[in-house]
Each structure stands twice: as structure tokens, then as C-alpha cells.
Amino acid sequence: MILLDKNTKVVVQGATGKMGGAHTKRMIEYGTKIVAGVTPGKGGTQVHGLPVYDSVKEAVEKTGATCSVIFVPPYGSLDAGFEAVDAGIELIVLITEGIPPQDTAKLVAHVKANNVKMVGPNCPGVITPGESLVGILPGSIFKPGKTGMVSRSGTLTYEIALALTEAGIGQSTCVGIGGDPVKGTGYQEPLQMFSDDPNTEVIVMIGEIGGTAEEEAAEFIKKNVKKPVIGFIAGVTAPPGKRMGHAGAIISGGKGTAESKMKSFEANGIKVAMTPKEVAKLVGESLKTPVKA
Amino acid sequence: MNLYEYEAKQLFAEGGIPVPPSARITKPEDLAKVHLGWPVILKCQVMSGGRGKAGGIQKVKTLEEGKEVAKKLLAMTIKDSKTESLLVEPIVNFKKEIYLAVTIDRERGCPIFIAAADGGMEIESNPNVQTVAITYPFHPYQGRALAHQLGLKGAVFAKVADIAAKLYLLFEKYDLDLAEINPLFVTEGDDVIAGDGKITINDDAMGRQKKFDGWQDKHLVDLPVRERRSKKEGLNLVELDGNIGIICNGAGLTMATMDMVKKFGGNPGNFLDAGGGSDQEKTLTAIEIVHDNPNCDVILLNILGGITACDEVAAALVEFMKRHPNRKMIVRLRGNNQDKAEKMLAESGLKLYPDIEDAVKAAVEAAKTKQPVGAR
Known part of the structure; x- marks a missing residue:
């Protein structure tokens, strides 16, 4: 497992909001060690039996939390993220969707300068099945096991996790890195962590069209990852040119199609699955004790 | 949201970036009120690229000729983008064209300058393209770093560096995804002037960029009608040419x-992402929009509930089937309250497929055979 285990102490920024509150309840029910909520102005109250503090700093001092999951609205996320970094949080999981990318870029720069890890934004979060769930993933779909997953997508990750679980294949940790162009964690860091993790045997990498992160990760895998990796790319049928700016095209340099990513996977020794069930089949064959899916 | 050239140039001027004097006309006879001397250039204001090649930019020598050409240009549609107005500008005599842009580099995760000293063709x-990653907080020296990389000297170095810095400040102030000057003219007298401009405002920032309140209606005109409707409803639709x-x-x-x-x-006939946590009303709107596509023979609804509750989706489906009982509909629902959803759907004559592959195969089959309603 990586990033999270049953001892990870988590604060929830935005725990008293509608979405934050609902998911705080679900995370507690899953068994995540949620220790506090943070909502400025609501310090001293409670949410789902947890203390609420006015600041992340106070929550960290009182509870020893090392992880913060952020559910605040898009235009408040830059502020909330800076607050978490400056309070000494080590892992931020930023769920919020719709943050303007320049805000994210500013936050990412601050996160990196302080050696903090950030997953997201616009992500489903992280789950180490049976131990801890931080985010909005549906816990019941996952089960403990030896397959690590890293993905840019939310519901597609659930779909593939479901196919694995139904085939009897459990997961060590699943990391939803998020669908925004600018993000805290790309593929490479989780890939390296899975590669080093003794409880992970096989890695599933889920990508989609746009950018060149998958191509770069494929080259990284060939050099650094000594475990089998199964790849899945969504968007073979997506039309080209949608929402691609003139200056954006220049950076991608013709890369970014599903074909390019799949070719890059194959060229670097990553098996490519075409359906979620095929992912389960290929993973099953790659495990040390093969599972027939 | 993309802006027209004249709007981009208004922003440039506001930010202190030199632009040519200009006038904007929407009727040929308005050209008589324009006092920029002759000849002038008439430029179609459209959202699409390739305007010059399509004949959307014309030089005219007299008012008479200008009115005739303006009439033709105002009637032009370039790559599905109807001419909104004409921008009238004097001719700029230049010795050099530079390409200059600020955008977000998704791989590096930061804003960057992109520029080429030999223009935007x-x-x-172009192997001569230069990029500079922008660090926070921004200082004008970062514009000078770009001008240096472009190999510029003297007055032109200072002017381009200054324009680059000002372009970045606009990029940050207005939450832009792209701020592009192409071409940036260098005149015989070493003046540096923005010849054309392209600006994209980040869609997620529209809620806090009050300057552009109410602009969306005018600027989404080039989207197909259902894609525009989706965008207003907070749904993400891209139409394709298939029938599912x-x-x-x-x-x-x-x-x-x-x-x-x-x-x-x-x-596939379209891509429609209804988003996580879609409620009954939003789901119903999504189905109605896809239903309105005349090329669509079958609708395949695939919801894997994390946040989304299946019974909310089912309630939308029940209502939809009441309105359109003849619609071929394949439903895959999985997640919270699935059992409840299954019962609700059974009453509307809809089968629920828990497995994604079964649902997709059923949709493909239904699209082939043109079998009647219900798709059991």
C-alpha cells in the first residue's frame, strides 16, 4: 500500500458543507481515521461526532493529523490548500472540481516548494482498501489485494476496480490523480511508490486523451518500474481538435491521441487492455498466483 | 470562452500593449464614418482560424471599393463561424513579425511564454520556438528573459520584453487560458504593435470574472445548438456522427x-458527461438533449454511482419514458440504491443491465435491428 494506511490521521477542510459533510460520514463509516473537521467560524462545534476547528493549524496541533482532504468551493481552494501546506500537512487530497488552472498552478508551486504531496484537484481521492479511504470513491467496489491503480479518471477507475474485484482481484492502493491539466501529482510518483511497495505485484495505469503524461510515464516505467504494468486509455473515438488552443498544440507537438499513448505503452512493455474486463484478465495473468478473470 | 479579435485588442490596449488605431463596423455604409485614411484593411470578426486564407481579410483603396467589399465580408461564414462585424485598420508597414503567447503548460504545471522571432506560421x-516557464510571483525580468532568448537587441528587446510582461499580467488578471499576439509587428521605426489577438478566458473562472458577465450568449454562437444548450446546463456534450x-x-x-x-x-452519436452527483432534473435534461438529436436511434445510459444515486437517475428515466414512450433506451445502472432503481424502471418497461459490456452490446444490437421500443 502507498500514501494511506489505517493509522493515517485525516482532517476534512469543508466538513460542514453539504458534500464535505456527506463524504465525511462515508469516510468514517469506511474506517478512515478522520480526526477533525475545519470550517472557519465553526470552531468549537461538532460534525458527525468530530471536533471542528477554525484553522488547519489548530486541528494539526490538537490531533496530530498529517493528511487533509479538501472539499471547499473552487474559488476558495487556493487559500485552503495554502493553509494546509503552511499548517504542516504532509498529504493533501484536493477533491474540488472547477478550480481555475492558474490557482492550481500557484498551489502546486507552493506544495512543491514545501515538499508536500498533493493528489488532485478534480479527483476522486485515494483508497487503500480495508484500511483508509480519503475522498469520494465508493468503498464497496474495492477490496484489499496486490494490484496498485493510478488513474486520471474517477468513474472509469471505479469501473475497472469493479471488474478487478468481481474477478476476485483485490487492490493495494488506488490513486485518482485527477482530470485537470495542472495537478499536484502525476503518474510517475505513484508508479515509483508502487514499484517500491512490497504489497503491490501488478500496476494498472488508466489514462485518457490529451497531453503527453502517459507517454512520459511509459518511458519512466521502462526505466524504473520492475513490475508488470497494464495500461488502459479512454478516448479512441474522441474527435481531435476539441478545446485545443493554438499555443496548447505546440507543447504537445502532435502527441496526445489515444493511438499515440497506446503505441507508447506497447513500445515500453506495457500491455494494453481495450475494455475494463480485459484489464482484469491481463492483471489476473500477471499476478504471481494467477487469477483467471 | 474565446473573444473576437477586436475584444482581445481592447484588452491589450487596457493592459498597455500597443495596438493599431481601428474602427469596428457592422454595416457597409458605416465605413463612411471611419477616418483612418486610405487604404485600409477590412478584417472579418470570426471565432475560427484560417481567416486570411479564406479571404476574410481584404485591403481596400477607396470608400466606394470598401463598401462593396465590406458587404461581401459581412455576409461571410468562415469554418462555421458567421462574421460578427468588421474591424477596420490602417496598413502597418512592418519589417518583422513575431509570435508571442502566454498559456498554461500542463506538463510543467505552470504558465509559460511561447514565442518565435520569425512569426506564427x-x-x-517551428524549430525556432522559444519557451520560458513563468515562476511565482511574476516579475518583469521574466519577459526580458524571453526577449533575450529570442535574440532581440536594443529598443525592440525592451519593447517586446515589456509587452510580454504586460501580456502575462492580463493573463493572470483575467484568468486566461490563452493570450496570443500573432503577429506582433516590428515596424521600420522599431515600434512594436499587436497585429492580431486571440484570447481564451478559462470557463471555470467565468464566475469570478465580472467583466465578462453576460458575454457567454454572444460568444457561444458558433457551437452547434445542442452543445450550446448543454454548456448552459453545465453538461459537457460533443456530437459525433453515429446513431447511438x-x-x-x-x-x-x-x-x-x-x-x-x-x-x-x-x-457513438455523442459524448455526454452528466458529471458526478447529477440529480434527477439534470439527468432528465441530459437525456432530453441527446433525444433531440435526429441521428440518434438508441440512447445508452451508463451510470456507475459513486456520488450519483441510482434511484435519482431512475426517477428521471421514468419521467422521460412517460414523455417519449417510443424511445429505444438501454440502461446500465450500478451503485447506491440499485435495487430501488431496478423496480422503478421495471414499471416503465425498461430493463436494467448491471454489466457494462452487456449494456453496450444490447445498445449496438438495438441500433442495428431497429426493433421496437423497450429494447428488452
Whole structure:
């Protein structure tokens, strides 16, 4: 497992909001060690039996939390993220969707300068099945096991996790890195962590069209990852040119199609699955004790 | 949201970036009120690229000639973008054209300058393109770093560096995804002037960029009618040429579902991501929009509930089938309150497919056979 285990102490920024509150309840029910909520102005109250503090700093001092999951609205996320970094949080999981990318870029720069890890934004979060769930993933779909997953997508990750679980294949940790162009964690860091993790045997990498992160990760895998990796790319049928700016095209340099990513996977020794069930089949064959899916 | 050239140039001027004097006209006879001397250039205001090649930029020598040409240009549609107005500018005599842009580099995760000292032709493959990653907080020296990389000297170095810095400040102030000057003219007298401008405002920032309140209606005119409607409803629709309408929650799952439709022998008619946590009303709107596409023979709804509750989706489906009992509909629902949803759907004559592959295959089959309603 990586990033999270049953001892990870988590604060929830935005725990008293509608979405934050609902998911705080679900995370507690899953068994995540949620220790506090943070909502400025609501310090001293409670949410789902947890203390609420006015600041992340106070929550960290009182509870020893090392992880913060952020559910605040898009235009408040830059502020909330800076607050978490400056309070000494080590892992931020930023769920919020719709943050303007320049805000994210500013936050990412601050996160990196302080050696903090950030997953997201616009992500489903992280789950180490049976131990801890931080985010909005549906816990019941996952089960403990030896397959690590890293993905840019939310519901597609659930779909593939479901196919694995139904085939009897459990997961060590699943990391939803998020669908925004600018993000805290790309593929490479989780890939390296899975590669080093003794409880992970096989890695599933889920990508989609746009950018060149998958191509770069494929080259990284060939050099650094000594475990089998199964790849899945969504968007073979997506039309080209949608929402691609003139200056954006220049950076991608013709890369970014599903074909390019799949070719890059194959060229670097990553098996490519075409359906979620095929992912389960290929993973099953790659495990040390093969599972027939 | 993309801006027209004249709007981009208004922003440039506001930010202190030199632009040519200009006038904007919407009727040929208004050219008589323009006092820029002769000849002038008439430029179609459209959203699409390739305007020059399509004949959307014309030089005219007299008022008489100008009125005639303006009439033709105002009637032009370039790559589905109807001419909104004409921008009238004097001719700029230049010795050099530079390409200059600020955008977000997704791989580096920061804003960057992109520039080429030899202009914007074939910018994607130009080997002389220079980039500078912008660090926070921004200082004007970062513009000078770019001008230096471009190999500029003297007055032109200072002017281009200053314009680059000002372009970045606009980029940050207005939450832009792209601020592009192409071309940036260098005149015989070493003046540096923005010849054309392209600006994209980040859609997620529209809620806090009050300057652009109410602009959306005017600027989404080039989207197909259903895509525009979706955008207003907070749904993400892209129409394709197949006959199987697709609605899912989440972009990755929607694309994967399209790919599976293709893999199993069907043709996706659209991409529609209804988003996570869509409620009954939003789901109903999504189905109605896909239903309105005349090319769509079958609708495939694939919802894997994380946040989304299946019974909310089912309630939307029940209502939809009441309105359109003849619509062929294949439903895959999985997640919270699935059992409840199944019962609700059974009453509307809809079968619930828990498995994604079964649902996709059923949709492909239904699209082939033109069998009647219900798609059991």
C-alpha cells in the first residue's frame, strides 16, 4: 500500500458543507481515521461526532493529523490548500472540481516548494482498501489485494476496480490523480511508490486523451518500474481538435491521441487492455498466483 | 470562452500593449464614418482560424471599393463561424513579425511564454520556438528573459520584453487560458504593435470574472445548438456522427463507453458527461438533449454511482419514458440504491443491465435491428 494506511490521521477542510459533510460520514463509516473537521467560524462545534476547528493549524496541533482532504468551493481552494501546506500537512487530497488552472498552478508551486504531496484537484481521492479511504470513491467496489491503480479518471477507475474485484482481484492502493491539466501529482510518483511497495505485484495505469503524461510515464516505467504494468486509455473515438488552443498544440507537438499513448505503452512493455474486463484478465495473468478473470 | 479579435485588442490596449488605431463596423455604409485614411484593411470578426486564407481579410483603396467589399465580408461564414462585424485598420508597414503567447503548460504545471522571432506560421513545427516557464510571483525580468532568448537587441528587446510582461499580467488578471499576439509587428521605426489577438478566458473562472458577465450568449454562437444548450446546463456534450446516443457520469467513463460501442460494432452519436452527483432534473435534461438529436436511434445510459444515486437517475428515466414512450433506451445502472432503481424502471418497461459490456452490446444490437421500443 502507498500514501494511506489505517493509522493515517485525516482532517476534512469543508466538513460542514453539504458534500464535505456527506463524504465525511462515508469516510468514517469506511474506517478512515478522520480526526477533525475545519470550517472557519465553526470552531468549537461538532460534525458527525468530530471536533471542528477554525484553522488547519489548530486541528494539526490538537490531533496530530498529517493528511487533509479538501472539499471547499473552487474559488476558495487556493487559500485552503495554502493553509494546509503552511499548517504542516504532509498529504493533501484536493477533491474540488472547477478550480481555475492558474490557482492550481500557484498551489502546486507552493506544495512543491514545501515538499508536500498533493493528489488532485478534480479527483476522486485515494483508497487503500480495508484500511483508509480519503475522498469520494465508493468503498464497496474495492477490496484489499496486490494490484496498485493510478488513474486520471474517477468513474472509469471505479469501473475497472469493479471488474478487478468481481474477478476476485483485490487492490493495494488506488490513486485518482485527477482530470485537470495542472495537478499536484502525476503518474510517475505513484508508479515509483508502487514499484517500491512490497504489497503491490501488478500496476494498472488508466489514462485518457490529451497531453503527453502517459507517454512520459511509459518511458519512466521502462526505466524504473520492475513490475508488470497494464495500461488502459479512454478516448479512441474522441474527435481531435476539441478545446485545443493554438499555443496548447505546440507543447504537445502532435502527441496526445489515444493511438499515440497506446503505441507508447506497447513500445515500453506495457500491455494494453481495450475494455475494463480485459484489464482484469491481463492483471489476473500477471499476478504471481494467477487469477483467471 | 474565446473573444473576437477586436475584444482581445481592447484588452491589450487596457493592459498597455500597443495596438493599431481601428474602427469596428457592422454595416457597409458605416465605413463612411471611419477616418483612418486610405487604404485600409477590412478584417472579418470570426471565432475560427484560417481567416486570411479564406479571404476574410481584404485591403481596400477607396470608400466606394470598401463598401462593396465590406458587404461581401459581412455576409461571410468562415469554418462555421458567421462574421460578427468588421474591424477596420490602417496598413502597418512592418519589417518583422513575431509570435508571442502566454498559456498554461500542463506538463510543467505552470504558465509559460511561447514565442518565435520569425512569426506564427507553422508554429507547431517551428524549430525556432522559444519557451520560458513563468515562476511565482511574476516579475518583469521574466519577459526580458524571453526577449533575450529570442535574440532581440536594443529598443525592440525592451519593447517586446515589456509587452510580454504586460501580456502575462492580463493573463493572470483575467484568468486566461490563452493570450496570443500573432503577429506582433516590428515596424521600420522599431515600434512594436499587436497585429492580431486571440484570447481564451478559462470557463471555470467565468464566475469570478465580472467583466465578462453576460458575454457567454454572444460568444457561444458558433457551437452547434445542442452543445450550446448543454454548456448552459453545465453538461459537457460533443456530437459525433453515429446513431447511438451516450450519457454517462464522468469524462473517462463516457469516453470508455464510446470506445466500447465502437469495439462491439456500433457508432457513438455523442459524448455526454452528466458529471458526478447529477440529480434527477439534470439527468432528465441530459437525456432530453441527446433525444433531440435526429441521428440518434438508441440512447445508452451508463451510470456507475459513486456520488450519483441510482434511484435519482431512475426517477428521471421514468419521467422521460412517460414523455417519449417510443424511445429505444438501454440502461446500465450500478451503485447506491440499485435495487430501488431496478423496480422503478421495471414499471416503465425498461430493463436494467448491471454489466457494462452487456449494456453496450444490447445498445449496438438495438441500433442495428431497429426493433421496437423497450429494447428488452
